Amino acid sequence: MSLVKNRETASKPARKEKSPFREWVDSIVFAVVAATLIRWLFMEAFTIPTPSMEKSLLVGDFLFVSKLHYGTRTPKTPLQVPLTHQKIWGTEIPSYLDWIQLPQYRLPGFSSVKQGDVVVFNYPPEDQYPTDLRTNYIKRCIGIPGDVVEVRDRQVYVNNQVFANPPRSETQYFLKTGSVISAKVFKRYDITDYEQATETYGDTIPANDASGYYIHTTPETAELLKQQDFVQGLETITDPKGYHDPMIYPSSSLFNWNKDNYGPITVPKEGVTIPLDQKNIALYGTVIQKYEGNDKVELTENSVKIDGKPVTSYTFQQNYYFMMGDNRHNSADSRFWGFVPEDHIVGKxxxxxxxxxxxxxSVLKKIRWNRLFRIIE
Known part of the structure; x- marks a missing residue:
């Protein structure tokens, strides 16, 4: 028995051991592939760089965003360095080639986007990048397809019903004071978004009485500040109804809208047909031209041509959403650039x-321990 066994063993070629370098390379490749699949299919990490969602989300918060809730998108730009977005880390070198652009689909998800969800999406106006590589934004969903959204004197309404303000949403105030306020004082009241006033803001503050600070804070903190000796007055900054802000979407003289008095505006819904009159062209012309996959769209104030043919009505090819930041006076959101197409939605x-x-x-307070592993609402 032993002779036969030895012959069998001798007939098999010896297995070549991997070198330490080869094992190291294999481990890295496996880790990159695994991380890429997890990032694409299940969950991705993001950080908050701006105060547009305060106080729900703070600058310096690190989040996990689920791809499973709304369904994972199939890749549109396959020629990309793994685990990168627009550029190779630490450089200005593009991390992708747009030579190949694939049709994009969405795998089945747990749910659809709902009102009140905090959503990560690709910034729609950034058309110098492919859809899946546009800058990631995070906002709260205010309107879903078919909803009518309106802002009346800073209060949001959806389908003519009050949309409850997020618990710690912020508003801009003018804090009148006769003295300089230190950063420590603002820190004590958890105010991180502020600037010293050097001139008046519209008609809210009299021209000879502009000594103070513009602050963004919650209504509860504002009431607390009013009781402090160093505060001579606290006024809400509001754009009046009828004031036309040219920075607001759509940039048209047909609509005297601003960030505090906006709409009503209907969120486009897949399958819904609209007449292309002057107002609808102003509201939805950009949608038809940029996000619907149409070729050669020509727009004027009174007409739309697709592939050279005039059209008098249009049926939307996908769903859209209306997004707003919780820091309502310091958020570049749908009030400024329009709707978020469904194919731009990244995750929840x-x-x-x-x-x-x-x-x-101090260094000991660098980590906000009370925010770790907090569910986002």
Missing amino acids: AVFIWMSIDPNPE
Whole structure:
């Protein structure tokens, strides 16, 4: 028995051992492939760079965003360096080639986007990049397809019903004071978004009485500030009804809208047909031209041509959403650039796994321990 066994063993070629370098390379390749698949299929990490969602989300919060809730998108730009977005880390070198652009589909998800969801999406106006590589934005969904959205004196309405303000949403105020306020004082009241006033803001503050600060804070903190000796007055900054802000979407003289008095505007819904009159062209012309996959769209104030043919009505090919930041006076959102197409939706923000204060009082307070593993609502 032993002789036969030895012959069998001798007939098999010896297995070549991997070198340490080869094992190291294999481990890296496996890790990159696994991380890429997890990032694409299941969950992706993001960080909050701006205060547009305060106080729900703070600058320095690190989040996990679920791709499973709304369904994972298939890749549109396959020629891309793994685990990158627009550029190779630490350089200005593009991390992708747009030579191949694939049709994009969405795998089945747990749910659809709902009113009140905190959503990550690709910034629609950024058309210098492919859809799936546009800058990631995070906002709260205010209107879903078919909803009528309106803002009346800072209060949001959806389908003529009050849309409840997020618990810690912020508003801009003018804080009148006769003295300089230190950063520590603002820190004490959890105010991170402020600037000293050097001139008046519209008609809200008299021209000879502009000594103070523009602050963004919650109504509860505003009431607390009114009781402090160093505060001589606290006024809400509001754009009046009828004032036309040229920065507001759509940039048309047909609509005297601003960030505090906006709409009503209907969110486009797949399958719905609209007449292309002057107002609808102003409201939805950009949608038809940029996000619907139409070729050669020509727009004027009174007409639309697709492939050279005049059209008097249009049926939307996909769903759209209306997004707003919780820091209503410091958020570049749908009021400024329009609707979010469904194919731009990345995922749902689910929880905060780390939070780092960019301006801590001390090194020991660098990590905001009370925000770790907090569910996002």
